[in-house]
Amino acid sequence: MAVETSAYSEQNEIQRDITEMVRQFADEQIIPNAEKYDHEDSFPEPIVEQMKELGLFGVTIPEEYGGMGLDLTTYAMIVEELSRGWISISGVVNTHFIGSYLLMKFGTDEQKDYFLPKMATGEIRAAFSLSEPEVGSDVQGIKATAKKGEDGSWELNGQKMWVTNGLGSGVVFVLMKTDTKADPPYRGMTCFITEKEPWAEQNSGDFKGLTVPPKIKKMGYKGVESTELVYDGYRCPPERVLGGEEAGVGQGFVQMMDALEVGRVNVAARGVGIAQRALELALRYSQERKTFGKPIAQHQAIQFKLADMATKVEAARLLTRKAARMKDAGERSDLEAGMAKLLASETGKECVEECFRIHGGYGYSKEYEIERLYRDAPLLLIGEGTSEIQRMVIGKKLLQRHKI
Ligand SMILES: Cc1cc2nc3c(=O)[nH]c(=O)nc-3n(C[C@H](O)[C@H](O)[C@H](O)COP(=O)(O)OP(=O)(O)OC[C@H]3O[C@@H](n4cnc5c(N)ncnc54)[C@H](O)[C@@H]3O)c2cc1C
Numbered sequence: 001m002a003v004e005t006s007a008y009s010e011q012n013e014i015q016r017d018i019t020e021m022v023r024q025f026a027d028e029q030i031i032p033n034a035e036k037y038d039h040e041d042s043f044p045e046p047i048v049e050q051m052k053e054l055g056l057f058g059v060t061i062p063e064e065y066g067g068m069g070l071d072l073t074t075y076a077m078i079v080e081e082l083s084r085g086w087i088s089i090s091g092v093v094n095t096h097f098i099g100s101y102l103l104m105k106f107g108t109d110e111q112k113d114y115f116l117p118k119m120a121t122g123e124i125r126a127a128f129s130l131s132e133p134e135v136g137s138d139v140q141g142i143k144a145t146a147k148k149g150e151d152g153s154w155e156l157n158g159q160k161m162w163v164t165n166g167l168g169s170g171v172v173f174v175l176m177k178t179d180t181k182a183d184p185p186y187r188g189m190t191c192f193i194t195e196k197e198p199w200a201e202q203n204s205g206d207f208k209g210l211t212v213p214p215k216i217k218k219m220g221y222k223g224v225e226s227t228e229l230v231y232d233g234y235r236c237p238p239e240r241v242l243g244g245e246e247a248g249v250g251q252g253f254v255q256m257m258d259a260l261e262v263g264r265v266n267v268a269a270r271g272v273g274i275a276q277r278a279l280e281l282a283l284r285y286s287q288e289r290k291t292f293g294k295p296i297a298q299h300q301a302i303q304f305k306l307a308d309m310a311t312k313v314e315a316a317r318l319l320t321r322k323a324a325r326m327k328d329a330g331e332r333s334d335l336e337a338g339m340a341k342l343l344a345s346e347t348g349k350e351c352v353e354e355c356f357r358i359h360g361g362y363g364y365s366k367e368y369e370i371e372r373l374y375r376d377a378p379l380l381l382i383g384e385g386t387s388e389i390q391r392m393v394i395g396k397k398l399l400q401r402h403k404i
Pocket of ligand 1 (some may be wrong): 163382386
C-alpha cells in the first residue's frame with residue numbers, strides 16, 4: 001500500500017522567504033564589496049546599516065521588543081547565508097545575538113526593557129567577553145575581578161582579550177570573578193552588562209575606567225574588529241548584574257556556558273556558509289579551467305573533490321539544523337551543538353582548502369575570492385571552543401548519556 005507523502009522541504013515558508021532575501025543581499029551587497037573591506041581591514045559600515053534596515057539585528061528578539069521573534073533554526077539559516085557572503089559580516093551579528101540571548105533568558109524585566117528595543121534595531125550592538133590574555137579554553141581560570149564597593153556599585157578591574165566588536169559595541173557582556181576563593185571557581189563568577197560609548201577608545205563619564213587598545217592585527221576575519229578591553233576601576237551599578245544581584249551573582253559561568261551552546265550552533269552555521277561558498281567557487285572554476293584538452297571538472301580526481309565537498313557541506317548543514325531544532329524544541333542539545341560546531345568548522349576549513357587546490361596557482365592570487373576564504377576559515381576552528389574542546393564536550397556528554 002502506498003504511503004501518502006508530502007513534498008520534501010527543509011524550510012517552512014517564512015524560512016524560505018527570509019533565506020532568499022538574505023542570499024540576495026549577500027550576492028548584491030556583501031560579496032561584491034568584501035574584497036575592499038578585507039583589503040583595508042575597515043568596518044563595513046554601509047553593509048551594517050543595510051542589515052539594520054533589514055532587521056537582522058533583531059531576528060531572535062521577541063516582537064514585543066521590536067524584533068522578529070524568530071527561532072534559532074531560522075537564525076542559523078540567516079547566518080549561513082551571511083557567512084557565504086563573508087564571515088566577518090556574521091561576526092558583526094554573532095556576539096550581538098549571544099548578548100540578546102543572555103538578556104532574554106536571564107535578564108530582569110528592567111534589563112530587557114532597557115536594552116532589547118535598542119538592540120533589536122541595531123542602535124546599540126553587543127559584545128561578549130570571556131577570554132583574557134592568559135585564558136581562552138579554560139574559562140574558570142579568568143583573573144579579572146569585580147568587587148562590591150561601599151556605594152553599592154561594583155568595581156571592575158582586569159584585562160580581556162579577543163573581544164569581537166570590542167570597539168564598536170555599546171554594551172559588553174563580560175565575565176568577572178566576584179569571589180576569588182570560590183571552590184570550584186565557576187561558582188565565584190558573575191556576568192556584568194557593561195555599557196560603553198561605541199567607537200570610543202577611552203570611555204568617560206559614567207563609563208570611565210574602560211579603555212579599548214588598538215585593534216588586534218589578524219590573518220583574516222578582517223573588517224570586524226577584535227580588541228582587548230582594559231577595565232581599570234570601571235563602576236558597574238548593581239542593576240547591571242545579569243539577572244539582578246540576588247539571582248545573578250555567582251551565576252555568570254553557567255549563564256555564559258548556556259549562551260555558548262547557541263553560539264556554537266551559530267559558528268556551525270558560519271562553517272556551513274563558508275564551505276558552501278567554497279563549493280560554489282570550485283564548481284564554477286573547475287568548469288572554466290581547462291587542462292589536457294578538457295575542463296578540469298572532467299578529470300575524475302577533481303570530480304571526487306567536488307563530490308566530497310558537496311557531501312560534507314550537506315552533512316554539516318543537516319547536523320547544524322538538527323542542533324538548532326532541538327534547542328528550539330526545548331531539548332538538551334549540548335552534545336549536538338558540539339558535534340555541529342566540530343563538523344561544520346572542520347568542513348569549512350577542508351572545503352576551502354580543496355577549493356584552493358582546484359584553483360591551482362590562481363588560488364594564491366588576491367584576485368580570486370578563495371584567497372580571502374583561505375585566511376578566514378581557520379578562525380572557525382578556534383572561536384567559541386576549539387575542535388579539541390568540542391571533542392572534550394562531546395566525549396563527556398556521550399559518556400553521561402550512555403553511563404553503564
Ligand atoms: C578572531 C577571534 C575572535 C574571538 N572573539 C572572541 C570574543 O568575542 N569573545 C571571547 O571571549 N573570546 C573570543 N575569542 C577567543 C577564543 O574564544 C579563544 O581563542 C579560544 O577559546 C581558544 O582559547 P586560547 O586562544 O586561549 O587557546 P588555549 O586555550 O590556550 O589553547 C591552545 C591550544 O591547546 C588546546 N587545548 C587547550 N586545552 C586543552 C585540553 N584540555 N585538552 C586538549 N587540548 C587543549 C586548544 O584546543 C588549542 O589547540 C576570539 C578569538 C579569535 C582568534
